[in-house]
Amino acid sequence: MNGSEEASSHPSQDKNLCRQCLHLNINLSKFRPNPSDDDPLLPGVLALDYDPAHLAQQDLGYLDEIYRRRHGCSLCRLIFDATHGGSRRIGLDGLLGGLEGGEARVPCQLRWVLDGRTLGTLGQLASSNRPLTRRVIISTPKNVFPTFHILPLGTPDTQGASPTFTGRQIPPDHFGVERIKSWLDLCLNNHEGTCTKPAGRPFPTLRLVDVVDENIVELTEPHGLEYATLSYVWGGQMFLMLKAENREELLCKGSLGPQNPLVPQTIRDAIRLTRDLGIRYIWVDSLCIMQSSSEDWARYAALMDKIYSRGVVNICAAAKSEASGGIPGSALTPRRAVQYTASCRNIDLVAVTPVESLIEQTTWNNRAWVFQERMLSPRSIILVEDRIFFQCRGATWSEDIDSESTTPVWTLDMADAPLQTFRGNPLRQYAEYVELYTKRKLTFISDRLHAFSGIAASLAESLEASFIFGLPNAFLDWALLWESAQGGKKVSMKRSSTYYLPTWSWCGWNNAVTWRMSMISGTLINLHEWLSQRTWIVWYTGHAPELNAVDADLVPVWHPSGNPNQVAHHIRAWSGYTPAGVGSDLFGRMRKPPCLTHDNTEKPTVPTRDAIPRCLHFWTYTAHFQLSRRSMSTPTFQSDIGAGLHRFGILDARGDWCGTAILEDTWLSQVGAVLEFAAISEARDFSMEELDTWNYYVPQDKTSLDWYLFYAILLQWDAESGVYERRGLAKIYQDAFKHASFGPGLEWKEIALG
Structure with missing residues (x-):
C-alpha cells in the first residue's frame, strides 16, 4: 500500500457500483440458497428460485480495468484491496510486473460456490441437508494473486448460536483468548468420535514446561495430565535450550520467567497463551529434550506420535521464521490485522483469504518437522501473521468467519486441510502423508526419516505393519511403486554412515515423491x-x-x-x-x-x-x-x-x-x-x-x-x-x-x- 489513500480497512462510504458490477446483481438472497420444498434433493443451482443464470462463473475483465474503476465503485475497490494487498507483484495500475516481456494484464473471474453442508456420523455429506450458504470466489487463471472469498459481514445481533457463515470483525491488535477457549470447548464436548485422545501406556517420565511456576519439570508417569504442545520454526539464531550444563538451573521456579532474556519471544508468548487458556503445562522440544544428549534425543524422537497426539492442543506459531519473532496478536506481541470491507447495495461485504492459502505461505508450513506435529495433534491453534485458526479432525474455524457449530459441518475452510485427508483406507492415508511430507524442507537431510517417524508410528496399527525405511513392510511390493514428483538427487551419504538412507526408499531421495495414478491404477x-x-x-x-x-x-x-x-x-x-x-x-x-x-x-x-x-x-x-x-x-x-x-x-x-x-x-x-x-x-x-x-x-x-x-x-x-x-x-x-x-x-x- 502507498499511503492511507490506498488502504481500506473500513467499509467504503461510496455505495455506488460501476456498470460491470451492477450487472452481477449482488444481493443477500444469492448468499442464502432457497431449496424447493417439493424437491429437497435437487442439486446445485437447479434448486434455486432466484437468478440462477448470474450464479455461473463470470469474467470480470482485467485487473487494470477494475483498478481504474475503484474510486467510483465499492466492489472494484474491494477487489483492489484484496488483490493488491495479497500480491507484491501487482502494481497500483493492476499490471503484473517483473516479467521478461515487460508487464502483463491479469484476468479476473468471479463464481458463486455452495458452502456449509451438514455431515453425517461418518464424516460424509448428509443427503437430506441443503447447503446453508454460498460464497463469492474471486480468482485468476494464472494464480497471480491468492484466491479470496467475499461474504456478507455479520453483526453480533445476527451471529447467534447457529453458524451463519457470515464474516466477522476481528480485533486489530490482539486476538481474543476467549475465542480460542470456546473453540476448544466445542471440540472437546462435541467431537468425541473424531478428536478423542488416544489411549495407551502412560509415559514413564515426561519433561514439560510449567507455565505457572515458569520452569521445566520432570514428571513420572504423568497419566491423564493435560498439556499443550508448541510447533514453531527454530530459525538460524541460537536461543535458550535444555542442556546438561543448565538442567539444574532450568528446573528452578522462575527460571523461564521474564527476567531470563534468553527465552525467545515465541516460546515466551506460547507459555503465556497456555496459562491464559487454563492449561498448566506445555511441551516445547528445545526445552524438553536434552539437546546435548543423543540418547535423550533418540528417546523423545521415538515418542513424538504420543507426545503430540495426547496433548490438549497444539499451538502452531506459524507467523515467523525465527523463534525470536513471537506470536503476533498474543498478549505480549501485538499484531496489525486488516480486514478489507465494502458496502454494496446496502450489504456490508468482507474479503476473506482461505485458511490453507494463508497457512501455505508460511515458512512454518514448509518445514518437514512441523508436518508430523500438525498431523499428529488432535486439535491445533494455527496463528499466522494477522489471523488465528482452529483445526481438528472434525472442523476448521477461523476468527473472521462465524462457522462454529456443535454438529459436524463441512465448509470451504476445510478444503485442502491435511487433517481432512482420506481416513477410510490406511494405505491411501499413508501415501497422501508421504506425498505431503516430502514436499517440505529439512535443514539436515539426514533427518528425512526421523521427521517422519511419528507419522509412521501412528499408522502402524491401522496398517498392521512395521516400517522399514519409511515403507510399510506388509505392503512392500506396492510401497516400492513410488516415483519422483519433481527432479531431485539421492541423499548424499557414505554407505558406512550411521544416517545412510537407501535409494530403494523415498527417504533416500531429496525430492517430493508420489504414487502416480497412471502408474498404479491397476493395483487398486x-x-x-x-x-x-x-x-x-x-x-x-x-x-x-x-x-x-x-x-x-x-x-x-x-x-x-x-x-x-x-x-x-x-x-x-x-x-x-x-x-x-x-x-x-x-x-x-x-x-x-x-x-x-x-x-x-x-x-x-x-x-x-x-x-x-x-x-x-x-x-x-x-x-x-x-x-x-x-x-x-x-x-x-x-x-x-x-x-x-x-x-x-x-x-x-x-x-x-x-x-x-x-x-x-x-x-x-x-x-x-x-x-x-x-x-x-x-x-x-x-x-x-x-x-x-x-x-x-x-x-x-x-x-x-x-x-x-x-x-x-x-x-x-x-x-x-x-x-x-x-x-x-x-x-x-x-x-x-x-x-x-x-x-x-x-x-x-x-x-x-x-
Whole structure:
C-alpha cells in the first residue's frame, strides 16, 4: 500500500457500483440458497428460485480495468484491496510486473460456490441437508494473486448460536483468548468420535514446561495430565535450550520467567497463551529434550506420535521464521490485522483469504518437522501473521468467519486441510502423508526419516505393519511403486554412515515423491488380490542390531504372525500380506515366479550373499533395454509430471517401443544407452497418459492377457560398494523381458539393492 489513500480497512462510504458490477446483481438472497420444498434433493443451482443464470462463473475483465474503476465503485475497490494487498507483484495500475516481456494484464473471474453442508456420523455429506450458504470466489487463471472469498459481514445481533457463515470483525491488535477457549470447548464436548485422545501406556517420565511456576519439570508417569504442545520454526539464531550444563538451573521456579532474556519471544508468548487458556503445562522440544544428549534425543524422537497426539492442543506459531519473532496478536506481541470491507447495495461485504492459502505461505508450513506435529495433534491453534485458526479432525474455524457449530459441518475452510485427508483406507492415508511430507524442507537431510517417524508410528496399527525405511513392510511390493514428483538427487551419504538412507526408499531421495495414478491404477482394483497373485519376490533385508554396525543379519522384510485360517475373515480389498500357510511363501502367496525361460527348474528365492546393512536382498528377473526419447503420450492425455522430470520411452533389442519411465531430465544425456531393469511385480496395462492407443500402434499391445506388463526398477551398479542402486520405476512388456533383451539377456539374478 502507498499511503492511507490506498488502504481500506473500513467499509467504503461510496455505495455506488460501476456498470460491470451492477450487472452481477449482488444481493443477500444469492448468499442464502432457497431449496424447493417439493424437491429437497435437487442439486446445485437447479434448486434455486432466484437468478440462477448470474450464479455461473463470470469474467470480470482485467485487473487494470477494475483498478481504474475503484474510486467510483465499492466492489472494484474491494477487489483492489484484496488483490493488491495479497500480491507484491501487482502494481497500483493492476499490471503484473517483473516479467521478461515487460508487464502483463491479469484476468479476473468471479463464481458463486455452495458452502456449509451438514455431515453425517461418518464424516460424509448428509443427503437430506441443503447447503446453508454460498460464497463469492474471486480468482485468476494464472494464480497471480491468492484466491479470496467475499461474504456478507455479520453483526453480533445476527451471529447467534447457529453458524451463519457470515464474516466477522476481528480485533486489530490482539486476538481474543476467549475465542480460542470456546473453540476448544466445542471440540472437546462435541467431537468425541473424531478428536478423542488416544489411549495407551502412560509415559514413564515426561519433561514439560510449567507455565505457572515458569520452569521445566520432570514428571513420572504423568497419566491423564493435560498439556499443550508448541510447533514453531527454530530459525538460524541460537536461543535458550535444555542442556546438561543448565538442567539444574532450568528446573528452578522462575527460571523461564521474564527476567531470563534468553527465552525467545515465541516460546515466551506460547507459555503465556497456555496459562491464559487454563492449561498448566506445555511441551516445547528445545526445552524438553536434552539437546546435548543423543540418547535423550533418540528417546523423545521415538515418542513424538504420543507426545503430540495426547496433548490438549497444539499451538502452531506459524507467523515467523525465527523463534525470536513471537506470536503476533498474543498478549505480549501485538499484531496489525486488516480486514478489507465494502458496502454494496446496502450489504456490508468482507474479503476473506482461505485458511490453507494463508497457512501455505508460511515458512512454518514448509518445514518437514512441523508436518508430523500438525498431523499428529488432535486439535491445533494455527496463528499466522494477522489471523488465528482452529483445526481438528472434525472442523476448521477461523476468527473472521462465524462457522462454529456443535454438529459436524463441512465448509470451504476445510478444503485442502491435511487433517481432512482420506481416513477410510490406511494405505491411501499413508501415501497422501508421504506425498505431503516430502514436499517440505529439512535443514539436515539426514533427518528425512526421523521427521517422519511419528507419522509412521501412528499408522502402524491401522496398517498392521512395521516400517522399514519409511515403507510399510506388509505392503512392500506396492510401497516400492513410488516415483519422483519433481527432479531431485539421492541423499548424499557414505554407505558406512550411521544416517545412510537407501535409494530403494523415498527417504533416500531429496525430492517430493508420489504414487502416480497412471502408474498404479491397476493395483487398486483389489490391492490384496494384486499382492497375493501378481507379486512373487521374497524380500529380505540386511538388519543391523546397531545403527553403525558393519555386519548384518539376513531377515525377511515381512514377519508374519498368527494363523492364516484365523485371519482370513479379516482380509479386505486393501489388506496387505497374510501369514504363511501350507504351500505358500513367507508372504502368504501361493504363486511361483513367472516362467520366462525354457528352464522349468525351481528358482532360488533365498539370497546367498552376506547381508549388507540397509540393503534389500532378493532374486528376480533382470533384462537390458535402451533408453529413448520416444514417448507414446500425446497432448490429449498428457499429464503434469513435475518440474525437472521427463517421460522417456524404452526400446527392446528389436527396436520396438516396449515401455515407459518418468526420470529426472538429467537422463536425457543417457538416451541411447542400454540399461538394466529388474522386474518386481506384474502390472495390468498402460494408461492413456503412458500409451495413447488412439494414435499409436504397438505390435505387443494386442495381447489378450490382462496382466501383460512388469513393474521394473531401473538399476545402476555402484562398483565402490558392490551393490545396485535404484534410479527409477518403469512399466515394460513381459514379452520384451522374455524375448527381446539386449545382451547379456534375461537372467534370474540375485540382487542387493542399496
